[in-house]
Amino acid sequence: MSQNVVELFKDTPAPPARAEPAEPRPQSDPPRARRAVSRARALATHDRTRFAIRQAMYVAGGALHTARRTWDARSAARYERMIRAAEVAGRWDEAKEWEERGRQFRAARHQRRMDLLNAPVRIAKGAAWTAGLGTGSLLALGIAMAIYNKEPADVLAPISAVIELIHWVTVIVAVVWWPLVLTSPFAVLAYLWNAGRKHQAAPQWALPVHHRGIDDEPITPSIVVKAFRDLGLAQLRKALLAMEDAGASLLGPIRLAGCGVEVDVTLPSGVSTEEILGRRRKLAENLNRHEHEVFITIPPQPRTVRLWIADSGALDEPIGPSPLVMEEDLTADYYTGSAPWGQNLRGDAVGLSVFQRHILLTGLSNQGKTASLRALALWLALDPFVEFRIADLKGVGDWRPFDGLAQVLIQGPTDEHVMEATHMVEGGVDEMQQRIALLEQSGATDGVTRDMARTDPRFRPIVFIVDEAQVAYGCGAKGPDNRPYGGSKATSRYFQAVKKIHDQGRAVNVTIWEGTQDPTDENLPKRSREGNHIRGSLVLGTESQAKMALGEAPVDAGAAPHKLRRGLDRGTLVVAGEGIKMDAGQSSVTVRTHFISGKDATLVTERAKARRNGVTTLSVVEAPEDVDVLTDVLAVLGTEPRMRTQEVLQGLAQRNPGQYKGWNFGDLTSVLEEAGAAPHKSEGVMVVARKRVEDAIAAREDAIAD
Numbered sequence: 001m002s003q004n005v006v007e008l009f010k011d012t013p014a015p016p017a018r019a020e021p022a023e024p025r026p027q028s029d030p031p032r033a034r035r036a037v038s039r040a041r042a043l044a045t046h047d048r049t050r051f052a053i054r055q056a057m058y059v060a061g062g063a064l065h066t067a068r069r070t071w072d073a074r075s076a077a078r079y080e081r082m083i084r085a086a087e088v089a090g091r092w093d094e095a096k097e098w099e100e101r102g103r104q105f106r107a108a109r110h111q112r113r114m115d116l117l118n119a120p121v122r123i124a125k126g127a128a129w130t131a132g133l134g135t136g137s138l139l140a141l142g143i144a145m146a147i148y149n150k151e152p153a154d155v156l157a158p159i160s161a162v163i164e165l166i167h168w169v170t171v172i173v174a175v176v177w178w179p180l181v182l183t184s185p186f187a188v189l190a191y192l193w194n195a196g197r198k199h200q201a202a203p204q205w206a207l208p209v210h211h212r213g214i215d216d217e218p219i220t221p222s223i224v225v226k227a228f229r230d231l232g233l234a235q236l237r238k239a240l241l242a243m244e245d246a247g248a249s250l251l252g253p254i255r256l257a258g259c260g261v262e263v264d265v266t267l268p269s270g271v272s273t274e275e276i277l278g279r280r281r282k283l284a285e286n287l288n289r290h291e292h293e294v295f296i297t298i299p300p301q302p303r304t305v306r307l308w309i310a311d312s313g314a315l316d317e318p319i320g321p322s323p324l325v326m327e328e329d330l331t332a333d334y335y336t337g338s339a340p341w342g343q344n345l346r347g348d349a350v351g352l353s354v355f356q357r358h359i360l361l362t363g364l365s366n367q368g369k370t371a372s373l374r375a376l377a378l379w380l381a382l383d384p385f386v387e388f389r390i391a392d393l394k395g396v397g398d399w400r401p402f403d404g405l406a407q408v409l410i411q412g413p414t415d416e417h418v419m420e421a422t423h424m425v426e427g428g429v430d431e432m433q434q435r436i437a438l439l440e441q442s443g444a445t446d447g448v449t450r451d452m453a454r455t456d457p458r459f460r461p462i463v464f465i466v467d468e469a470q471v472a473y474g475c476g477a478k479g480p481d482n483r484p485y486g487g488s489k490a491t492s493r494y495f496q497a498v499k500k501i502h503d504q505g506r507a508v509n510v511t512i513w514e515g516t517q518d519p520t521d522e523n524l525p526k527r528s529r530e531g532n533h534i535r536g537s538l539v540l541g542t543e544s545q546a547k548m549a550l551g552e553a554p555v556d557a558g559a560a561p562h563k564l565r566r567g568l569d570r571g572t573l574v575v576a577g578e579g580i581k582m583d584a585g586q587s588s589v590t591v592r593t594h595f596i597s598g599k600d601a602t603l604v605t606e607r608a609k610a611r612r613n614g615v616t617t618l619s620v621v622e623a624p625e626d627v628d629v630l631t632d633v634l635a636v637l638g639t640e641p642r643m644r645t646q647e648v649l650q651g652l653a654q655r656n657p658g659q660y661k662g663w664n665f666g667d668l669t670s671v672l673e674e675a676g677a678a679p680h681k682s683e684g685v686m687v688v689a690r691k692r693v694e695d696a697i698a699a700r701e702d703a704i705a706d
Contacts, residue, residue, distance in 0.1 A: 059189060062196030074109075076102045138162060219261050219287065219309050221251050227286035228265065231279050239268035258347030259314035260293075267303045276305050277558060288312075292565050295345065297558035297586060305558075308345055315592075316568070319343045322594030324378055324604050332382035334461050335450040338579075339379035341372075342571075342593035350591050352534070353579040354380060354463075356506040359513040360529055361573070362549045363538025363561070368571035370398045370467055372536070372593045373515045377465060378601055381405055381608035385454050386461045389428070389664070391421035393471040401598065401605040405612070407664060413468070415477040415485070418494070420670070421466055422485045425497040427666030428464050428510055430679070430686045432501060434646050435459060435508035437685055448509050461509040464501070469514040470523035480673060488525035495525060502531030519548045536575040536591075539564035550576045550588065559588035571595055627659050629671050630700070634693050642687040645669075645679050675700070 072078045079102030083095050142155040225247040229240045240247040252264035267273065276283070277296055284294035293310040323330055323340040332339070338351030354376060363369045380386050381402070388406035392399040395412035403409055410420045438458055439448065448459045466472060472494045475486030485493050501512045514532075516524050518541070529535070529548065537549035539561060546562045547555045554576040561574040576588040596604070636651030637643050643651075645665055652660040652668075665686070672678050676699065677692040 055193065058193045058196030060196065062192035062194065065195050066192060076105055079105060135159070219254060219263075221248055221254065222246075223287065224251060224254075224263060224265065224307070227283055230286050231276070231282055233271060233275055233279075235270040236268065236275075239270070257308060258343075258345055259317075260308055260310035260345065262306065262308045262346075264299060264301070264304055264306050266301070267305065269303075271303075273298055273303070273305050280560070280563065283307075291563060292569065295558070295560075295590065297588075299583075299586075310345070319592050319594065322375065322596050322600075324375070324382075324594075325596060325600045328607065330379075330382065332379050334380060334383045334386050335453070337379075337383075339376050340594070341375060342591045344592075345590050350580065350589070352376065352575075354511075354534075355579070356509065356511060357533035357577075357579050358502055358506065358511050358531060359534045359536075360532040360549075361513075361515045361536045361538075362517065362519045362524065363540060363573075364566060365517050366570075367538040367566065368593065368595070369515050369517070369538055370394070371595055372538070372571060372573060373465070373467060373513060374398065374601060375593060375596050376513070377402070377463070378596060378604045378608075380463065381605060382611065383461075384608075384611045386463060388463055388465065389424050389666075390465045391417070391424055391467070391472075393417060393421060393466065393468040398598070399465075399467065401602045405605050405609055408666070413471055415475055418472050418475040418485055419477060419479075420666075421472055422494045422497065423666035423670040423673075424664075425464055425466070425494060425501070425512065425666070426669060427664045428462065428505070428512065429497050429500045430645055430665035430669070431462060432505045432508055432510040433681075433685055434644070435510065436504065439508060447507055453509060459509060461511070464510075464512040465515075466512065467515040469516040470518070473516075473523045473525065473528075480676070480678075488522065488528075495528060498528055499531065502528070506533075519545055521548070524548065532577070534575065534577040534579050536573040537561035538571075538573055539566045539569055546574075550574065554588040557587040627656060630675055630677070630693055630697050632656065632660075633672070633677075633688065634690065634697065637688065637690045637693065640690060642682060642689045645686045645688055648688050672696075 079098050082098040083102070138158040139155070141158045145157060146152055146154040225240065228250075229237050229247070231237075240250075243249065250266045250268065252266075254261050254263045256262075267276065280294060280296055281291045283296075284291045287294060287309055289309060289312065293312065293315060295308040297306045297308075298304070299306045319342060330340075331337075335355055338353045341350050341352045344350050359373075359376070361369050361373050377388065377390075378401075381388070388402060389408040390399050390402055390406045391408075391410040393410075393413050395417065397411070399406075399409065399411065408424050410417055410424065435448075435458065442452075444452070452459045453461060473486050473488060473492075475484070475494070477485045479485065479493065483491050483493055486495075488495055490496065498512060498514070501510060505511055514528075519529070526548075530551070535550050537546060540546050540549060541562060543555065543560075543562050546560065549561065550559055554574075559574045559576060564572055564574075571593045573591045573593060574588055575591050580589060580591075582589050632652055632655055633648060636648055636655060645668060649660070649663055649665070649668060652663065668688075669679055672688065672693075675696040677688070677696040679686045679688050681687070
C-alpha cells in the first residue's frame with residue numbers, strides 16, 4: 001500500500017514555485033545621501049550658521065591675537081623679527097639698533113625676575129613695619145582720645161574702628177565676589193570677541209557680504225611675493241622658486257603710508273626695473289587692486305622698485321577743503337613760504353615753493369588744470385608785494401576773481417586776445433631787462449633780496465600767468481613787421497618772449513606760469529617746456545605726452561600721468577622739478593590738489609585785496625579815446641633823442657594819472673607799434689625814440705590831410 005501511495009504522490013504535479021518579487025524601479029527623488037549632502041550644504045551656508053561660525057571665530061581669533069601680543073610684550077620675539085627684517089632689507093645700522101634694544105629688554109627682564117625672588121622677604125618686612133607703625137599710631141591716637149575724654153576705654157577705640165572697617169570690607173567683598181567670578185568669563189569672552197572682530201579673524205565666506213570682497217584683503221609679504229611670481233617673467237619666477245625662503249628676503253618692511261602701504265622689492269639678477277614698470281596693470285591685479293591704486297617708482301638702491309599700494313577705494317575719497325578757504329588769517333611769503341596745494345599719496349600735506357620758479361601745468365581738457373594753477377596764484381595773492389599779470393585765453397571767467405588784484409587781466413580766446421597777451425609778456429621782457437640794468441647799477445652781490453623786493457617797488461616779484469597757452473602757440477596772426485604772434489619758430493613773438501623770461505627772468509623776480517592742454521611739439525615747443533623749474537601733469541593720453549610734460553627722466557623712473565583715470569582723477573597731478581618735497585632719489589611726486597570753487601576763490605581774493613592799497617586792472621590793451629598818446633609821449637620826451645621805456649611810463653603817469661595810471665610796458669608798446677613808433681633796444685635797454693614818434697605824428701597828419 002505504501003508503494004501505491006508513493007506512486008500516487010510521484011505522479012501528482014508539483015505546485016508552482018512562488019515568484020520572486022520584482023526589483024523596485026528607480027524613483028525620481030534623489031538618494032538619501034544626496035539629500036543629506038544638499039541639506040548639509042544649505043545648513044552650512046545659511047546666514048544663521050555663518051553668523052554662529054563668525055562669532056566663534058572672532059573669539060578664537062581674538063584669543064590668538066591677544067596671545068601673540070602678550071607673547072611679544074613678555075619676550076624678545078618682536079626684536080628678533082625686526083632684526084631679521086632689517087637684515088633682509090640691508091639696513092645694518094637699524095639691525096644693530098634693534099639688537100641693542102633687545103639686549104636692554106632682556107637685561108631689564110632678568111632684573112625683574114631677580115627682584116621677584118627677593119620680593120617675599122621685602123613684602124614680609126614691609127608688612128611687619130606697616131603693622132607695627134599702624135598699631136602704634138592707633139594706640140597713640142587712642143591714648144590722646146582717652147586723656148581728652150577722660151575715658152580709659154577710648155584707648156582701644158581707633159583699633160576697634162579699624163577692625164570694624166575691615167569687617168565691612170570683608171562683607172562687601174564676600175557679596176560681590178561670586179557675581180564677579182560668574183561674570184568674569186563673559187567679560188573675557190567679550191574682550192576676545194571684540195579683538196577678533198577688529199582684526200576680521202573669521203574666514204572670508206563667513207564674513208558679512210560687505211566685508212567679503214577680495215579688494216579688502218590686507219597686503220602681506222606672501223601676497224607681494226606671489227604677485228611678482230605671477231607677473232609672467234620666467235627669470236623672476238625661476239629665481240623666486242629657487243630661493244629657500246620663497247622670496248621673502250627680497251622684500252623690505254611693509255610700511256603704512258597714508259591711505260595705503262609702501263614696500264621696497266629688490267629684484268633678482270636678470271630682472272630689470274623696466275620689465276616691472278611695463279607690467280604695472282598685471283601687478284596691480286595680482287595684488288587685488290586696480291591699476292590706479294598701485295604706483296611704482298625707482299628708489300636710490302640699484303635693482304629695486306618701490307611699490308605704493310592704496311587701500312581699496314581710498315583714492316576715490318575727497319581730501320578735504322583747502323587751508324586757503326578754511327583759515328581766514330592765512331598769509332603768504334613769496335620768498336620763504338609754500339603754497340598749501342594738496343596731499344601726496346601718503347596723506348601728508350604738500351606745499352609748493354614758487355620762489356623765482358617758472359611753472360608749467362598741462363593735461364587733458366576739463367581735468368582741473370586751471371583750478372590747480374589758480375590755487376597757487378590764490379595763495380601768492382596773499383603776499384601784498386607780489387604783482388600779477390594774467391592772460392586767460394579761454395575767457396570763461398575762471399580768473400575773474402583777480403579783477404582788481406592783477407595789473408593786467410586779459411580774458412578771451414581770439415587772435416586779438418593773443419596779441420594782447422603777447423604784448424603783456426613782451427612787456428615782462430622789457431621789465432626784466434630794466435631790472436637787470438638796475439641790479440647792475442645797485443652793486444648788489446646776492447641778487448634781488450627779500451628786503452630789496454619789499455622796499456623798492458622796482459624789484460617786486462611779478463608773476464605772468466598765461467592759461468590755455470596752447471592758444472597763443474597756435475595763433476597765426478601777424479604783427480606790423482610780419483612776424484607771427486604764435487608758433488614755435490624763432491620768429492614767433494610769444495614764444496621768443498617766454499623763452500627770454502625763462503632765460504633770465506628768475507634772477508630779477510620776473511617769472512611766468514603757463515597752463516596748457518594736450519601737449520604736442522606744435523602747441524608746446526620743447527624749448528619752452530624745458531625752461532620751467534616746476535612741471536606738473538594731470539591725466540594724459542600717451543606716454544610720449546607724459547615725457548613732453550614732465551621730461552623723459554621722471555617718466556623712466558616711474559612717473560605715469562598717462563596712467564591716471566580721465567574724469568575720475570580730476571585734480572591729481574604728477575609733479576617733477578624743484579620747490580616740492582620729495583624722498584631721496586625720487587624724481588616725481590603725485591599730488592591730489594585741493595579744489596577751490598569760483599565762489600571760494602572770490603572770497604580769498606577779497607581778503608588779498610584788503611591787504612593791498614588798491615590795484616587798477618587793465619582788461620583791454622588800447623589807448624584812451626579822449627587823449628592823444630603820441631602827443632603825450634612826445635611831450636614827455638621833450639628834447640631828449642631817446643628815453644627809456646620805464647621813464648616814459650613814469651612821465652605819462654605824472655602827466656595824466658587818470659588815464660595812464662596802471663599802464664605797463666606791454667600797453668605802451670602796443671599803442672606805439674600800431675602807430676609805427678615801436679620801442680627798440682639801445683645799449684641793452686628798451687627805449688622810445690623821439691624821431692620815430694615825430695615821424696608817426698607826421699604820417700598820421702598826412703593821412704588825415706589826404
